[in-house]
Amino acid sequence: MALMTPAPSTLPRRSAEDRREQVLEAAIHEFAELGYQAASTAAIARRAGISQPYIYALFPSKQDLFLAVHDRVVERILSTFREAAQGATDPQDALHRMGTTYPELIGDRFVLLCQLQAYAAAGDPEIREHVGRGFGRLAGEIRALSGCTPAELAAFLAGGMLANVTTILGMPELCDPLWEEKHGRA
Amino acid sequence: MALMTPAPSTLPRRSAEDRREQVLEAAIHEFAELGYQAASTAAIARRAGISQPYIYALFPSKQDLFLAVHDRVVERILSTFREAAQGATDPQDALHRMGTTYPELIGDRFVLLCQLQAYAAAGDPEIREHVGRGFGRLAGEIRALSGCTPAELAAFLAGGMLANVTTILGMPELCDPLWEEKHGRA
DNA sequence: GACGGTTGTGATAGATCAATCAATAATGGC
């Protein structure tokens, strides 16, 4: 039982808050590409530049980490939409402005894929409840920001879902017509 | 090393084709609720009433089983749509008829959830390619059956996606306005 | 009533992975 190698020399220590940040960012990527189950804490740790056990000093469990990732992703989407809706004149205009930010959100790619993975993992009741609340918050805020009707909200959300899926499948052309022809008619 | 218990008595044997059928049906349920990674071959076998190793006599690998499930699900959706589109008068009418079958597909529940799980598992390139082909076939057939425009197709697919997600989250009320107010205006 | 193909299973290898724990190095206050 040889004990540990004595850690070559001074490695700079970061605050726990800092590390949590790194882990969250790494986890977003891993969860987005592999899903809740397939993503391993070892891979997340590697990407974050820390050891695998240390994740459990920063988050109580893999599920908690996943839900924290989901919260952050929802928050990021919301802030993007809030910004986009600034100065809109009417509901359609607000939704249109939000819709144009979708490609930007997709540019991040991982944000939307994380959403999809959260839905897929919703077989677990605890996850479903959490993700359901996030989805409700999203829907509520979009309505509040835009003042749209339930039907318009549904159509907007639906477009987002299609964007998710066509992105992950690498078939964006199927989604494009939505944002082109919906409001932007010359 | 006690050898096996001598198998109480005569259990009726089924044809391999029969068994494959049972396994596929069981796998649809397991994959739908848990996803590709989290669903275990042991649980599938238990549900199908066979031993876990026998699955590998019927399907070469878990991934092959998953893709076979996906094919079957796509085929089921297509046949539902084909039936619904019979006797439609124009593209809008055809899409409307197909849309009304969505709740029926959701009644099955597992069919649509399997689709969602397939998208979520598309991080794996082999799965993505297969699922992408299925999605393309779906989109192509819908266009052929209805004669709709690309924008109408996109809106229709988007609605399906939203139906998937609101179903799994148990929030169907967010999706209802789509099918109610879209075409059925009195 | 032996035989060859088919159906089916138990045991198990081999891999992976979440989570725990004890131990150790750096840090900051005093």
Place this chain on the structure above:
DNA sequence: GCCATTATTGATTGATCTATCACAACCGTC
């Protein structure tokens, strides 16, 4: 310059899961 606190890791455990293999029970058939 000491001490309590905080950050960080190596080693490991126990569980789980896919896949393989050798073997057994059944079936038609000659």
